[in-house]
Amino acid sequence: MNGPNGAPAATGSPGNTNDDFTNKSLVLPPGADPTRQLTDAETPPVTFNNTLRNDSPATQVITLVPTPPATPGAIPTGTTVTIDPDGTGPGAPVVFTYNGTVYTTGGVPPTVTVPGGSTASYTVEVNLPIVDQLKEFPVMITAFVDLDGDKTPDTDEPTNQTIDRIYSGYLSLEKKAQIWDGSTIIVPFTSDTTLLSPALRPGRIIEYQITYKNLSSAAVVGSGSVALSARI
Ligand SMILES: [Ca+2]
Numbered sequence: 001m002n003g004p005n006g007a008p009a010a011t012g013s014p015g016n017t018n019d020d021f022t023n024k025s026l027v028l029p030p031g032a033d034p035t036r037q038l039t040d041a042e043t044p045p046v047t048f049n050n051t052l053r054n055d056s057p058a059t060q061v062i063t064l065v066p067t068p069p070a071t072p073g074a075i076p077t078g079t080t081v082t083i084d085p086d087g088t089g090p091g092a093p094v095v096f097t098y099n100g101t102v103y104t105t106g107g108v109p110p111t112v113t114v115p116g117g118s119t120a121s122y123t124v125e126v127n128l129p130i131v132d133q134l135k136e137f138p139v140m141i142t143a144f145v146d147l148d149g150d151k152t153p154d155t156d157e158p159t160n161q162t163i164d165r166i167y168s169g170y171l172s173l174e175k176k177a178q179i180w181d182g183s184t185i186i187v188p189f190t191s192d193t194t195l196l197s198p199a200l201r202p203g204r205i206i207e208y209q210i211t212y213k214n215l216s217s218a219a220v221v222g223s224g225s226v227a228l229s230a231r232i
């Protein structure tokens, strides 16, 4: 099992132990226009703590690698994922870089040695490059017992996944306005100022409507995944 901090058997959405997740958000620069991209400096590394559990009776050496997203554009080229197996296993942090298709590394995928029936924790540090705001970037981490020693999770090897997901902001705000004269709506709610401005007259009323939306995924089924709540 491989899951969020302290919840190795967590489930996510739609609800199995391979779609469990930990959601985190970057802190956006105050007052930043939401249509502009964040610079590399504005996307500092985000650290996730994940927990492994060995459900077999014997000690297992568990290998950790990032798995490319099924949709190649889901995370940007140049994203780095640093896995530090700082549980009971040997080894130093290993950096993987996403090249738009696969992760590459100059190192050897890290391993964690976990006694039978025990848990161990490791950390994943994700550093995004330049990104759009209000997007999600899911980094899937696969833990597996590498029976054939090829450093790759194969279909006949015990495997479990967890998602470390970063949002470049997750609370969107949309402001609309409508114009009416007290009895008749002249321009219904819209965010298009080219429709609103020509309809302004002395005595007409501008009514504003603000819509907030939490863009982050929720764990609608199961338990143990880490969601983001917003308070306004
Ligand atoms: Ca999992």
Ligand SMILES: [Ca+2]
Residues within 6 Å of the ligand: 039, 040, 041, 042, 043, 044, 045, 127, 128, 129, 130
């Ligand atoms: Ca960055």
Ligand SMILES: [Ca+2]
Residues within 6 Å of the ligand: 145, 146, 147, 148, 149, 150, 151, 152, 153, 154, 157
């Ligand atoms: Ca293998």
